[in-house]
Amino acid sequence: MQAHTSLVELNAGQAAEVLKIRGGYGIQRRLQALGIRPGAIVRKVSAALRPGAVVVAAAGGQAALGYGVARKVIVEGRP
């Protein structure tokens, strides 16, 4: 069992369910368009060395999120 973490802490290769996005309306909307929204299952592809960008697979595609954004995406790891 893994507690709630952000996309930054999630291990590369791990899948997770998005719980919430701690960001303003603008960021929420842009992330939703890329398939990152509460309830969605995403998989972290990789992260650059901190504080680098994070790449996640979501909604059939991949998206890159800057460190500051990735930190705001709260997820729960899935086995």
Next chain:
Amino acid sequence: MKRILLMGNPNVGKSAVFSRLTGARVISSNYPGTTVEFTQGVMNIGEEKALLIDVPGAYDLEATSQAEAIAIGMLREGDVVINVVDATNLERGLGLTLRLLEKKTRMLVALNMWDEARHKGIAIDVAKLESALGVPVVPIVAISGEGIKALVVRIPEARAADVPERPEAVHWAEIGRIVAATQSVTHRHRTFLEALGDASVRPFAGIFIAALIMIASFGAVRFIGETLIGALCEPLFEGLWKPLMMRLSQALRPGSLLHGIVIGKLVDGDVDFVQSFGLLTTGLFVPLGMVLPYVFSFYVVLGFLEDFGYLPRLAVLLDTMMHRMGLHGWAIIPSLLGLGCNVPGILAIRILETRRERFIAATIISIGVPCAALQAMIWGLLGRHGGRYVLIVYGTLFLAWAVLGRFLNLVLKGRSPELIMEIPPYRLPSPRVLARKVWMRMAAFLREAVPVVMLGVLIVNALYFLGVFDAVAEWTAPVMTRVLGLPKEAVAAMAVGFLRKDVAVGMLGALDMTAGQLTVAVTVLAMFFPCIASFVVLWKELGWADLGRSVLLMLASSLAVGAALNAVLR
């Protein structure tokens, strides 16, 4: 004429569809944001003609970047929308589709990349999707042309559906429902390209791959360029054109005014394609014999990287570095485009969200990114003295680019937005599409650069003849000689740099300078002022006030860097 808009998410192939429907040539690539302004062309629907408009990509109908704002503004002006959706990513695409439907847009959906979806094991029930959306849906493959005829036939069936406006959460739940009902995915093993794509963004493997790609790209550009010059351009100019010019020279009599304009001056009784400076000698040789081979080789390599889908991954790797300069990773793409020509590089900054970012990006491109024409001349002339000097120029320009970005980030108020960007899959470039893109960019060079080069050569001769350069040289001599350690005549080349930098380097080559002096001169020339084409674009994109600030930075930094280089190399 009816107006038809092509709309869709970034990087779903709108430009490829546009090329197919109009036969017009537009640039398409494999990264979001290739189209930052709208392009229009005429297409035939049966007997009728319609105006087709290629709109920049948008994820929904609320603008976050200038390019998205353009897209939304255009929606009001269209009669029909062809909504292009990437079949490999239905969910993402329907986000915009439903928003368009809510606005009662008369539309139909083109489900692009149908072949790739099939390869990925994605099956979409087109009939079901049609009834779910209430508008026609046509599967197509824009790159090969499959399904395009069926799409055109169904344009008249475009209609507005009855869809209520939904709040964000309900909106995506509805899309989830539609996707679940119409799409089935068969699981399938990861392909080599997918594995390579994932490795390209991993910290260590990614940096290794990036270094490999950079070295290979640089090597390929040099190899193709050198080979073309050695095997084609030099023999043509030296073997065929020169004897012709010598005969013309005799006919015109050296020393006459016409001879001076057409042939230029003879060097040791011979035509010298770099130094003679006549319209038909230097005026043709610089753009066609020295620059064009490199323009070609640069765009072959860049085009391959663009269509393969490498650039967004480079953006991910460089995100941290770019943040130090007040930008995010995507901003590396305009700088890379600028290595071909600064004009498309500066246009590409439109996708950046804030005015601050656009100012920083445009300024560092103008100062630290040498265009292909300038680079070709630097290799051609400075390279003769040894690769070491060329390396000094590149190293200095890169440092100026990075340091200036860092400086601007520290002094300008505000902060840099975060990177949020989709990463397209790697795709093997279609040779036909790549060849057409290279050809378009070369044609643009021939159309826009060659006349300006000729004009430059003409003006240089006129100003020399009138003694203008001599007067200016006296006036600026203190700066040129004391600060930069250059002969005072070098100011003429700097002035011509405003017209075209390749011509300017040619003029520097004609001066008697040491390798060190030439190094200082080309570095200052690269940094100190944009050429006229870039200047106009900078003005349009930044406005007068920011252009003024940018130009001041260029003048100050080029003088500082020139003086420092002079002190080191003297």
